[in-house]
Amino acid sequence: MFATTQRSDFMLRLAAPVAWRNPAKVAAKLRGFAATELGSARDMLLAAEQTSNPKLRRLFLRHGLDEHRHSKMFDAAAKRASVGVRVRAYEAIHAEPQNLLERWGEMRFVAFVHISESKAVAQFSVLSSHFAGTDLGALFDEILRDEQFHCRYSEHLLDQWRAEGRGREVDQAMAAVKRSLLWMAWRRSGRRIGDLLVTALMLVLYTTVVPLFALIARVAERGDGSGWRPAGPSDNSACLEDARRPL
Amino acid sequence: MTLQRPIVLGINAYFHDSAAALVAGGQVIAAAAEERFTRVKHDSGLPLKAVAFCLAQAGVGIEDVDHVVFYEKPIRKFERLMVTALKAFPRGFGQFSRATARWLGKRLWMEGELCEALGAAPEQILYSDHHRSHAASAFFASPFIDERCAVVTADGVGEWTSTAIYSAHNDAQGATLELLAEQRFPHSIGLLYSALTAYLGFRVNNGEYKVMGLAAYGEPRFCSEFEELVQVDDDDGTVRLNLKYFSHDRSSDRAFTAALEGLLGPARDPADSLALPAVSEEDQRFADVAATLQQICERAMLGVARHARRLTQASRLCLAGGVALNSVANTRIAHEAGFEGVYVHPAAGDSGGALGAALWATHCVLGVPCSTPSKSSGLGSGFDQAQVESMLSDLRVRYRTFDTDEELYAFVAERLEDGDVGGWFRGRMEWGPRALGQRSILADPRRADMTDRINRKIKFREAFRPFAPAILDDDAGTHFEVGAATEHMTPHMLAVVGVTDQGRATFPAVTHVDGTARVQTVSHRTNADFAALLEAFKRRTGVGCLLNTSLNLKGEPLCASPMHAYATFKRSGLDFLVMERCLVSKAA
Structure with a gap:
């Protein structure tokens, strides 16, 4: 475990100067962090709502509020880093809800929180050193302290369950989360590869098959299509059979 | 609670503002937008949490539901996307590639996904039409259900339609919602508003109401530039966009072309703050563009409403569709279009389509009489x-x-x-x-x-x-x-x-x-x-x-x-x- 962490830190340190090499990259990275934190905030607040355990509810709420604050901090830092970098289209902070507590149950969810926060601690430690003495360094420092707390409380919860004689369940939950993370990483890569393949396939289609249909579409086009059109005979059908058709 | 039949679940999904609504025996039991539960603003996913809420509120399971009604005709929408991409050839590759992948990969098989995710049977699924769903949401919730009504719907675009006029009628024999005339994509007052929303540095399908607020700080001094951009017939509200300024036929990311910046000046950087009342000429220019846009929108909607009055001879008007959330235009219609009463559905945007689809199926397809206006507010979750x-x-x-x-x-x-x-x-x-x-x-x-x-x-x-x-x-x-x-x-x-x-x-x-x-x-x-x-x-x-x-x-x-x-x-x-x-x- 120690050797793996050391190796991962080393890779992060090696990658940092490249990944954060100019203001545009810095802004994009910070926006990405803001999105991740926002997604995490939503999941933690949802978990706080769903759990029936008062202690977990308090911890998840605090965690969710921390993540919301981090998201705002990253977003504000991204805006500061974007000065002079023109944003052509509105790039919304976007994060999909994962609804993990409902899907996985409490123990596996806490295991997930622990593993994710441990990774965040490693990453922000490296970035805090990389940006030491700057505003960004201070930002990562501040967030790092919260992430360390998240790491500690989740570890404490797992330890408590172990002390209650549920060590085997905890180990299984940790293993299941690690498998899930690997699976998610594989799916992300697979999606990227799939996107590339689809784009290539579409390009072939677009240059070979589509021109003929494009020509037909243009020939069939009459006028610019503006103005009022009267309703067609099938537009006002309200019979059940027509309502069953998606066309 | 014993519910009357039929029990109909309306669903809006896969575009923006996903929602679900449940109607039983013609009474609206519950309705909510998915974003309220997932916390993702304008959530476009399948509204599973909203559906779960509606079913729980009614105390029924999906097996008790007679019909699940999707708010639009998905294949007709796919047809529009494909035809548009073909017409834009060879510039529409991005749109073609994305739409084809998205639709072939998922949306064309929506019925299967709906059935799998909700646990519904294929024979339960019905489809309304985007603007018909809007129209039904407005008419059946209005206080005018005992009278012949004009219904106007206007938004960016549904399947093909961007603006529609319906004649609505309801009596003991049943209800009808008859489409009289429509304007079609790409000529759309909603798309014009959205493109300019993006130009002004706000998010499309989210920042339109900010543009309306911004307009109050400006003067409509870009009228001649807008003449080049869009022609509006004041008599009947026909809108004709000059497509060289818009890119919704070839891009799903960017709503306007560089030509628009040539016409109106550089677009606003979304990262910049707006200081109003304006302290800079740039900020004042953006406010003036918003004011001109607002004026155009009001002219178009007023024209449409007057046309609807002529076509239907009705004295009452119901409004829905995203453009009907433009409260300034609504007021002008109420005062100037010649109607004695105007009603706007509270969820006039796409989320309202879920309720409209359920109401249309209940009253127009299944023939359930509509004796009182449907409830249209306070339909969401409550806690004791x-x-x-x-x-x-x-x-x-x-x-x-x-x-x-x-x-x-x-x-x-x-x-x-x-x-x-x-x-x-x-x-x-x-x-x-x-x-x-x-x-x-x-x-x-x-x-x-x-x-x-x-x-x-x-x-x-x-x-x-x-x-x-x-x-x-x-x-x-x-x-x-x-x-x-x-x-x-x-x-x-x-x-x-x-x-x-x-x-x-x-x-x-x-x-x-x-x-x-x-x-x-x-x-x-x-x-x-x-x-x-x-x-x-x-x-x-x-x-x-x-x-x-x-x-x-x-x-x-x-x-x-x-x-x-x-x-x-x-x-x-x-x-x-x-x-x-x-x-x-x-x-x-």
């Missing part, structure tokens, strides 16, 4: 006192419980009078984008500094954005230019009206820079709890009016649960939060 107390206790939050509602109203009125700003979370959540006194942030509208305080320190949003007043309907006429023309719109905050001299002097915090306000009139008959609070405030101050804005922070959906409300309270500068009869204070 015990649930709130349990959550607060779990969180070890200090709170005060009031024995009676009257004590609560008196206490809250006193704190608001003292200048505090409070969250108000009571009853069932609103249907539609406006907070109407169930999930609201409330403040004293007599304090001029309140607008700035709430924008900056409580909601963290743009300083130029106005706040709305909520006022007892009996008192509204003294302070606001309300009357018969707008009486069916103001209860849902869907009309912008003039503020009288007395109103401007009394309520500076809710009077916009152009001397108007998007007023909400509150009656004891339809919104008793909120009206009672306004009465309590009136007893202390002499005015039954409060500043009312949505209980959320910038960029977030309205709070749906006590946990959302409490988290919002913790992250904002709110002084106190009321949830049912519990009060949490920052000072406590």
Whole structure:
């Protein structure tokens, strides 16, 4: 475990100067962090709502509020880093809800929180050193302290369950989360590869098959299509059979 | 609860503002947007949480539902995307590639996904039509269901239609919703508004209402440039876009072309802040573009409404579709289009399509008589006192419980009078984008500094954005230019009206820079709890009016649960939060 962490830190340190090499990259990275934190905030607040355990509810709420604050901090830092970098289209902070507590149950969810926060601690430690003495360094420092707390409380919860004689369940939950993370990483890569393949396939289609249909579409086009059109005979059908058709 | 049949579940998904609604025996049981549960603003996914809420509210399972109605015809929409991409050849590769992959990969097999995710059977699934769903949402919830009505729907685009005129009729024999005429994509007042929303640096399908607020700071001095951009026939509202300025036929990311920047000047960088009233020429230019756009939108919608009057000969009008959330245009229609009454559905945007689809299937397809207007507000989730107390206790939050509602109203009125700003979370959540006194942030509208305080320190949003007043309907006429023309719109905050001299002097915090306000009139008959609070405030101050804005922070959906409300309270500068009869204070 120690050797793996050391190796991962080393890779992060090696990658940092490249990944954060100019203001545009810095802004994009910070926006990405803001999105991740926002997604995490939503999941933690949802978990706080769903759990029936008062202690977990308090911890998840605090965690969710921390993540919301981090998201705002990253977003504000991204805006500061974007000065002079023109944003052509509105790039919304976007994060999909994962609804993990409902899907996985409490123990596996806490295991997930622990593993994710441990990774965040490693990453922000490296970035805090990389940006030491700057505003960004201070930002990562501040967030790092919260992430360390998240790491500690989740570890404490797992330890408590172990002390209650549920060590085997905890180990299984940790293993299941690690498998899930690997699976998610594989799916992300697979999606990227799939996107590339689809784009290539579409390009072939677009240059070979589509021109003929494009020509037909243009020939069939009459006028610019503006103005009022009267309703067609099938537009006002309200019979059940027509309502069953998606066309 | 024993429900009447048929039980119909309406669904809107896969575009923006996904939602679900449940209608049983013609009565609306529940309706909610998915964003309220997932916390993703304008969530476009399958509304599984909204469906779960609707079924739970009705106390039924999916197997009890007679029909699940999707709000549009998906294959017709796919056809439009493909034809558009073909016509744009060879510039439409991006749109073609994305649409084909998305549709072939998922959306064309929507019926299977609906059945799998909801546990429904294929024979349960029905399809409405995008604009028909909008039209049904407006007509069946309107107070005009006993009369022949004109119904106008306008938004960006549905399957092909961008603007439609219907004739609606309902009697003991059944209801009909007859499409009379339509304008089609790409000529669309909604798409024009969206493209200019993007040009002004706001997010499409999200920032349109900000553009409306921005317009008040400008003068419509870009009329000649807009003549080049769009031709509007004032007589019938025909809109003809000059497509060289728009790119919705070839891009799903960027709504306008470089030519638009050549015509109107550089687009606003979304990262830049807007200082209004303008301190820079650039900011004033953006406000002027917004003002010109607003004027064009009003001309077009007024023309459409007049055309609808001619086609239908009806004296009543119902409005829905995203453009019907333009409250300034709504007011002009109410005053100038020649109708005796105008109604706008509270969820006029796409979320309302879920309810409309269910109502259309119930009344028009299945033939269930419609004897009273469908309920159209307060259709969302609600929590009882015990649930709130349990959550607060779990969180070890200090709170005060009031024995009676009257004590609560008196206490809250006193704190608001003292200048505090409070969250108000009571009853069932609103249907539609406006907070109407169930999930609201409330403040004293007599304090001029309140607008700035709430924008900056409580909601963290743009300083130029106005706040709305909520006022007892009996008192509204003294302070606001309300009357018969707008009486069916103001209860849902869907009309912008003039503020009288007395109103401007009394309520500076809710009077916009152009001397108007998007007023909400509150009656004891339809919104008793909120009206009672306004009465309590009136007893202390002499005015039954409060500043009312949505209980959320910038960029977030309205709070749906006590946990959302409490988290919002913790992250904002709110002084106190009321949830049912519990009060949490920052000072406590």
